[in-house]
Amino acid sequence: RLTGLSVVATATRPESQKWCLGLGAHAVIDHLKPMKEQIERLKVPPVAMVASLTFTDQHYKAIADLMAPQGKFGLIDDPAEFNVSVFKGKAISVHWESMFTRSSFQTPDMIGQHHLLNDVADLLDKGVLRTTLDQAFGTINAANLKRAHALLESGKSRGKIVLEGW
Template sequence: MHAIAAFEPLPITDAASLRDIDTPDPAPGPLDLLIRVEAVSVNPVDVKKRTGGYGRGAVGNEPRILGYDGAGTVVGLGDEVTDFTVGDEVWWAGDAGRQGANADLQVVDHRIVATKPSSLSFADAAALPLTALTAWEGMFDHFRMSREDSGTVLMVGGAGGVGSILTQLAKRLTALRVIATAGREETQAWCLRMGADAVADHRELAASAGALAPQGVEYIFSSYTPGNIGTYAKLIKPFGSVVSIDGTDESLLPLFSKSASMHWEYMFARSRYGAWDIAEQGRILDELADLVDRGEIVTTATERIGDFSAAGLREAHRLVESKSMIGKVVVHR
């Protein structure tokens, strides 16, 4: 099969940073689906893995096939799979410990796969799984939110992939007020389009968010954590909660006097460690598909590249690395 692989950490301007290769077709294990990939989206995790940020660029001695958002069609089933059939159109976020979706075919544990929204194309569907799972787990596994929850959540990085979907979910599934952060006029407009009640300037975060929520906020969801812990400590209410999706190695001590809690959200934790509730991700994706098909959630795809090749994916990586992306970039056939 054709695949796009990374062999060594290289800048995206280097044509060898992502290369077209031919590799044997993968074979599904007992719990796997074999899926024909129709579309993928590129996330910061792809860039980090390509540049060596999460260890070596290969699985064993194999080239690393990236891609952690996918939409496609089931073409094969493992012996123990009973809830999918060949021909099903599905979406998934995959497993960071296995080869990814930047290929003709991918094997994925069926428990983290769901039927894709029927109202979306493969390209528009591929924009959502990883970021939607990240937002959902942050809200409901870490914040323990419910549909009756009120108060305010500060979404740091409101125009990014996670911010774009978390804002929608918070407004549809809770009673929370959402303050998103953005800088440029176009990113501010995007946050409001996604449903944010207000937008704070991330360049003056403490002053801007503080003016919008002078009594403080109950929740902070952070896409850009390093350097911001002191600011979060100023903005969070006593006994509030912070979820970080990018981590930080700085001291959390500023949060102590507020009795605030800090949570790390890593969407791959369930698949990486074979968690007892690994099938929860498939269930979440099923619920998200229903929300999409009811018109309550919209795709966050803003850039669509119709070139499923190394060249197309290099362009998608370049856009993500530019740090000016609004929403998500998708590469499709």
């Protein structure tokens, strides 16, 4: 709603779909089913921008297929396989985001990270943005680490899982 964009999220389970809508997505499609057909049924404008946050290696070919020519594809994960040439025919630009690039490389615009984080904090404080925190498992200990890891391995986690304190 801050950007004026129509946001289409992907989720498989009904509870995850509901969660995405609660976070502000306008629609949700199932990434385990053909995505292009689902997008076409939504009757939304051609998909010009995609942010792939996880499992990019499993979905990037289908994403390239559904994107509009000259679109923008952004990702944050580290896909085991990623053949950028699937985006070439449509001249889709690929953008990797890494939160620590500015500080790791002491870029001239490093202060920009400070400004961005302050802006996000303000939007969270005002209730404009919601955190993606989904579960807090308590203190950091072996049992809670195993519990969190088991949830991640199950493929049924959503949002952030937090462990804090000793």
